[in-house]
Amino acid sequence: MVTIKDVAREARVSVATVSRVLNGSGPVSEETRRLIREVAGRMRYVPHSGARSLITSKTQTLGVLLPDLYGEFFSEIIRGMDDTAQRNGFHLLISRAYADRHGIETAIRAMRGRADGVVAMSPDLDAESLLNLPSTIPVVLLCSVSRGNEVDSLTIQNSRGAREMVAHLISRGHKRIAIIKGSPRNYDAAERLRGYRMALREAGITLDPLLEREGDFTEAAGYSAVLKLIALKNRPTAIFAANDSMAIGALSALRESGIAVPEEMAVAGFDDIPLARYMDPPLSSVHVPIWELGARAVELLLHGITHKNDHPRRRERVSTKLVIRRSTGGVPAERPPPQTLKRKLVSV
Amino acid sequence: MVTIKDVAREARVSVATVSRVLNGSGPVSEETRRLIREVAGRMRYVPHSGARSLITSKTQTLGVLLPDLYGEFFSEIIRGMDDTAQRNGFHLLISRAYADRHGIETAIRAMRGRADGVVAMSPDLDAESLLNLPSTIPVVLLCSVSRGNEVDSLTIQNSRGAREMVAHLISRGHKRIAIIKGSPRNYDAAERLRGYRMALREAGITLDPLLEREGDFTEAAGYSAVLKLIALKNRPTAIFAANDSMAIGALSALRESGIAVPEEMAVAGFDDIPLARYMDPPLSSVHVPIWELGARAVELLLHGITHKNDHPRRRERVSTKLVIRRSTGGVPAERPPPQTLKRKLVSV
DNA sequence: GCCCTCTATGTAAACGATTACATATTTGGG
DNA sequence: CCCAAATATGTAATCGTTTACATAGAGGGC
Numbered sequence: 001m002v003t004i005k006d007v008a009r010e011a012r013v014s015v016a017t018v019s020r021v022l023n024g025s026g027p028v029s030e031e032t033r034r035l036i037r038e039v040a041g042r043m044r045y046v047p048h049s050g051a052r053s054l055i056t057s058k059t060q061t062l063g064v065l066l067p068d069l070y071g072e073f074f075s076e077i078i079r080g081m082d083d084t085a086q087r088n089g090f091h092l093l094i095s096r097a098y099a100d101r102h103g104i105e106t107a108i109r110a111m112r113g114r115a116d117g118v119v120a121m122s123p124d125l126d127a128e129s130l131l132n133l134p135s136t137i138p139v140v141l142l143c144s145v146s147r148g149n150e151v152d153s154l155t156i157q158n159s160r161g162a163r164e165m166v167a168h169l170i171s172r173g174h175k176r177i178a179i180i181k182g183s184p185r186n187y188d189a190a191e192r193l194r195g196y197r198m199a200l201r202e203a204g205i206t207l208d209p210l211l212e213r214e215g216d217f218t219e220a221a222g223y224s225a226v227l228k229l230i231a232l233k234n235r236p237t238a239i240f241a242a243n244d245s246m247a248i249g250a251l252s253a254l255r256e257s258g259i260a261v262p263e264e265m266a267v268a269g270f271d272d273i274p275l276a277r278y279m280d281p282p283l284s285s286v287h288v289p290i291w292e293l294g295a296r297a298v299e300l301l302l303h304g305i306t307h308k309n310d311h312p313r314r315r316e317r318v319s320t321k322l323v324i325r326r327s328t329g330g331v332p333a334e335r336p337p338p339q340t341l342k343r344k345l346v347s348v
Numbered sequence: 349m350v351t352i353k354d355v356a357r358e359a360r361v362s363v364a365t366v367s368r369v370l371n372g373s374g375p376v377s378e379e380t381r382r383l384i385r386e387v388a389g390r391m392r393y394v395p396h397s398g399a400r401s402l403i404t405s406k407t408q409t410l411g412v413l414l415p416d417l418y419g420e421f422f423s424e425i426i427r428g429m430d431d432t433a434q435r436n437g438f439h440l441l442i443s444r445a446y447a448d449r450h451g452i453e454t455a456i457r458a459m460r461g462r463a464d465g466v467v468a469m470s471p472d473l474d475a476e477s478l479l480n481l482p483s484t485i486p487v488v489l490l491c492s493v494s495r496g497n498e499v500d501s502l503t504i505q506n507s508r509g510a511r512e513m514v515a516h517l518i519s520r521g522h523k524r525i526a527i528i529k530g531s532p533r534n535y536d537a538a539e540r541l542r543g544y545r546m547a548l549r550e551a552g553i554t555l556d557p558l559l560e561r562e563g564d565f566t567e568a569a570g571y572s573a574v575l576k577l578i579a580l581k582n583r584p585t586a587i588f589a590a591n592d593s594m595a596i597g598a599l600s601a602l603r604e605s606g607i608a609v610p611e612e613m614a615v616a617g618f619d620d621i622p623l624a625r626y627m628d629p630p631l632s633s634v635h636v637p638i639w640e641l642g643a644r645a646v647e648l649l650l651h652g653i654t655h656k657n658d659h660p661r662r663r664e665r666v667s668t669k670l671v672i673r674r675s676t677g678g679v680p681a682e683r684p685p686p687q688t689l690k691r692k693l694v695s696v
Numbered sequence: 697g698c699c700c701t702c703t704a705t706g707t708a709a710a711c712g713a714t715t716a717c718a719t720a721t722t723t724g725g726g
Numbered sequence: 727c728c729c730a731a732a733t734a735t736g737t738a739a740t741c742g743t744t745t746a747c748a749t750a751g752a753g754g755g756c
Contacts, residue, residue, distance in 0.1 A: 001460075001484060003712055014736045019714060026715090027733055050402050050461035051712035055741045059398065061441070061462075068427075075423035079416075082444050091462070093409070094442050096430050112349075113398035113742085114409075114439070136349060219626050252626040278567050278600045280628045351742055362706045367744060374745090375703055399742035403711050461712085698756090707748075714740085722733070 002043050011039040022047065061091045062301060063115035065107050067099040067123060071245065072273050073290060080294025081119065088302055090116075099124035108139065117301045120144070123187045138304030140297050145187050152300045152314045154293065158188050161286035161320035162195025162240070163202075165268050168284075168322060169238045170203045172329060174266060178211040178236040180225040180246050189217075192242045192270060211236055215246050222249025230257055230265075237265060238328070244269035244276050244285055251279060251327070262329040272323050281326035293318050350393050359387040370395065409439045410649060411463035413455050415447040415471060419593065420621050421638060428642025429467065436650055438464075447472035456487065465649045468492070471535045486652030488645050493535050500648045500662045502641065506536050509634035509668030510543025510588070511550075513616050516632075516670060517586045518551045520677060522614060526559040526584040528573040528594050537565075540590045540618060559584055563594050570597025578605055578613075585613060586676070592617035592624050592633055599627060599675070610677040620671050629674035641666050 004022075008015045013032060020026040021036045028036075053059045062085055066074060082092050093115050097107035099122045108118050117138040125145060139151045146153035169177050179196045182189025193212070200207055210232060213225040222241055226249070229236060241247035247269030251261060259265050261281055269276060272287035296318065304311060324330030352370075356363045361380060368374040369384045376384075401407040410433055414422060430440050441463050445455035447470045456466050465486040473493060487499045494501035517525050527544045530537025541560070548555055558580060561573040570589055574597070577584060589595035595617030599609060607613050609629055617624060620635035644666065652659060672678030 004714095005712080015713080016715075016737080017735060020735090023714080027735090029734060032734085046457045046460045048402075048461035048712050049458070050398055050407065051741090052461070052714075053741095054396075054398050054402055054712080054743090055714050057741075071423055072420050075419060075426075078423075078426075078442070079444075082442070086444065091458075092442050094426070094430070094440050096427075096434065109394045110397070110439075112394045113396035113400070219622065223626075248623065248626050252628070255628055274567065275596065275623065278571075278596050280600070280603055349742095352744095353742080363743080364707080364745075365705060368705090371744080375705090377704060380704085396742050399711090400744075401711095402713090402742080403744045405711075700755090701753085703750100703752080705748100705750080707746105709746085710744085712741105716739085717737085719736075720734085723731085725730090726728090 001048075002045050003048070004045070007036070007040050007043060007045050010043060011036050059114060059116050060089055061093050061115045062298065063108070063111040063118040064092055064094045065097045065104060065118060065120040065122070066094065067121055068096060072275075073271065076290040077294040080291035080296075081298045082294075083291075084295040084298040084302075088298075090298075090302070100126060108137075111137065117305045119297045119301055125185045125187055125190060136309075138301055138309045140301045140304070142293070142297050143188055146315055150313070152304060153316070154297050154300060155315075155317050156188060156191075156288055156293065157317050157320050158191030159195035159198065161270065161288075161322075162192040162242075163199040164195075164320075164322050165270070165284070165286050166196050166199035166240055167203070168324065169240065169266060169268065169328060170199065170205070172238075172266065174236075174238040175205060176208070176211065176234065176236040177205075177238045177240060178213065178229050180213050180215040180222055180239065180241040180250065182242040182246075183216045184214070186217075189242055196240060215242060217243050217245055219245050219249035219252070222246030223253045224249075226250045226253035227257075230254075230259065239265060239267050241267070241269050244271045244273045244283065247283055247285070247327075248275070248279060251283070255280075262327055266328045268328050276323075277325060279327070284325045284328040284330055285323050287321040287323045289318055349396075350391050351396070352393070355384070355388050355391060355393050358391060359384050407462060407464050408437055409441050409463045410646065411456070411459040411466040412440055412442045413445045413452060413466060413468040413470070414442065415469055416444060420623075421619065424638040425642040428639035428644075429646045430642075431639075432643040432646040432650075436646075438646075438650070448474060456485075459485070465653045467645045467649055473533045473535055473538060484657075486649055486657045488649045488652070490641070490645050491536055494663055498661070500652060501664070502645050502648060503663075503665050504536060504539075504636055504641065505665050505668050506539030507543035507546065509618065509636070509670075510540040510590075511547040512543075512668075512670050513618070513632070513634050514544050514547035514588055515551070516672065517588065517614060517616065517676060518547065518553070520586075520614065522584075522586040523553060524556070524559065524582065524584040525553075525586045525588060526561065526577050528561050528563040528570055528587065528589040528598065530590040530594075531564045532562070534565075537590055544588060563590060565591050565593055567593050567597035567600070570594030571601045572597075574598045574601035575605075578602075578607065587613060587615050589615070589617050592619045592621045592631065595631055595633070595675075596623075596627060599631070603628075609675055614676045616676050624671070625673060627675070632673045632676040632678055633671050635669040635671045637666055 004015050004018050008018045018036055020028050021033050085092050097103045104120055104122050111118055119140045119142055121142040122144045141151050141153040143155055181193055197207060215221040215225055239250055241250055247267055250267055254261055254265055261267055269283050269285040272285040276283040276285045352363050352366050356366045366384055368376050369381050433440050445451045452468055452470050459466055467488045467490055469490040470492045489499050489501040491503055529541055545555055563569040563573055587598055589598055595615055598615055602609055602613055609615050617631050617633040620633040624631040624633045
């Protein structure tokens with residue numbers, strides 16, 4: 001592997017001069033500048049980023065800790081992060097980590113010398129104590145319980161979104177509205193449940209525990225929750241699923257049971273993944289700007305890095321938007337605009 | 349930031365001894381071993397991975413270059429990579445890069461000193477020349493044209509899978525079978541088209557250019573391709589979409605046009621994304637083991653790394669499997685097993 | 697008591713860059 | 727023609743580790 005020394009020797013100058021040319025720092029005569037460029041190019045010299053970051057103590061890399069990597073939600077959030085990181089000359093070091101306190105702390109430690117900051121997503125409710133990690137490198141907490149004041153945090157307007165969707169169902173005349181809940185110890189899930197209850201209470205509807213079904217954010221969970229709901233003596237007339245995957249599983253179960261949506265049963269989801277509009281019937285959902293979530297997290301982190309982590313901590317929350325389609329009897333027939341290419345798979 | 353020197357000073361030993369204790373190398377008396385462990389713990393010392401990798405010239409990191417990051421395909425492939433990398437003590441440095449030769453080369457160079465090897469996915473047909481990158485670090489090419497002999501490569505059995513699916517449609521009695529093609533310059537797309545044509549030719553069916561529609565792997569493309577197909581004077585009776593997203597868009601368009609699937613029009617996709625079985629009707633597709641694809645790519649790369657890149661190059665191809673559901677009139681009603689939890693979204 | 701072999705530890709040279717400081721050369725003002 | 731200032735370049739310390747080599751006791755066989 002060719003190093004800066006090899007280039008210097010070949011060009012008959014010192015390493016300092018080579019470094020100056022390559023980084024555009026300090027004065028160098030036009031003549032040597034050209035010479036060094038030529039030699040470096042010919043020898044196919046590539047600076048060793050590891051060595052560089054050791055002396056500059058900048059890695060130009062951001063660590064990303066995720067609880068898991070399934071589904072469109074994560075690819076989209078990573079895309080938002082990568083776009084923003086790359087625009088600022090940073091790379092992304094991605095790692096899955098257990099969501100509990102120990103797992104996250106270990107992972108953040110492992111980042112020392114590898115990353116200049118970390119975005120950690122730890123939706124587990126138990127990870128609360130994370131808030132006061134006395135971390136030396138900047139950290140942004142994503143979709144996590146956020147109370148303390150040690151780190152920046154960014155969350156989704158879960159309860160507000162859920163509340164609005166359930167209010168929408170109520171405005172359509174529904175009184176018996178079921179919810180398919182998210183994973184038990186998940187922060188987003190808990191908040192969405194809170195919004196659901198809030199809306200019912202505001203409408204003077206008493207909560208019915210039988211209408212709150214367990215779920216875990218998978219299609220399979222939505223599917224089986226529906227089978228239980230339609231077996232009830234006093235069936236609900238609407239179902240709010242805590243995410244779109246479960247709503248899709250729910251639609252599938254209703255279809256097989258011969259129950260018409262939205263006539264006999266309204267269905268709504270959360271997230272508004274790209275597929276929602278292609279369902280049968282098109283799925284009403286709470287739109288979450290996932291790309292923006294990732295992008296904003298990185299922006300916050302970069303801010304923390306440039307300010308060496310001594311800046312006032314921020315706690316932000318991205319807002320959601322109701323998207324009403326046919327599955328709640330909303331609009332006649334939203335027709336997907338053929339050439340909008342909202343989504344673009346380059347391969348497969 | 350506390351360094352190994354600080355620990356050594358505090359424990360009144362030399363840095364060498366501290367290093368030996370922390371890495372379990374060389375002989376150290378039980379007494380000093382305990383002392384150093386205690387001091388390091390108390391001072392919350394964390395080794396600086398950058399410095400370590402400079403001297404050992406091992407980063408324990410793998411670079412991953414992807415053309416884009418949309419959709420479930422990518423989250424799943426990344427998951428396969430991360431699982432395998434982590435099990436072998438490696439991290440993943442993920443980066444989006446232009447798929448052309450220059451983009452990939454630049455990106456690979458930027459990895460010097462950051463990663464011990466690179467998995468590059470560059471499905472662009474023009475990137476052919478990539479094959480002879482005289483790269484110093486091991487490279488595995490994923491889903492890319494693979495002819496040269498400079499790097500390992502891993503691809504999907506595209507043409508075989510497509511051929512089998514189209515043969516299946518033919519066996520159901522279809523004679524006029526349309527294809528919605530993938531992106532024009534995409535390798536996988538080209539191979540799937542090849543398989544489609546192969547199957548037709550084998551059945552003695554003459555190719556009809558009108559039945560080969562442009563597409564780009566998006567739902568929107570599938571949607572609008574169908575509108576054109578059903579406007580033909582001599583309509584096809586079956587549609588093979590080059591991926592599931594387009595097939596889903598196609599189903600949506602057919603539904604709105606009042607055309608029954610599979611009675612009036614059979615529909616098949618490629619990839620078998622988790623959602624396929626939840627469509628209405630459940631979608632027949634060519635199953636691709638995406639997780640395995642990522643996992644295997646990393647295995648190949650790790651092999652190249654341990655053998656210092658002088659090993660016989662391999663060219664592997666993961667096999668596909670036909671999954672027949674109702675959209676091609678296949679089986680009565682495949683009912684999703686409620687508790688199989690094939691897919692598990694931890695958050696949202 | 698001598699020498700050899702272990703075991704335990706320390707010293708210092710790497711790894712590949714950046715950069716403060718020193719030095720040499722040129723330029724220009726008086 | 728001299729000296730200060732500006733320009734161009736080199737020397738060497740530094741970042742935080744690992745590790746080859748050196749050193750110093752301790753133990754044991756003769």
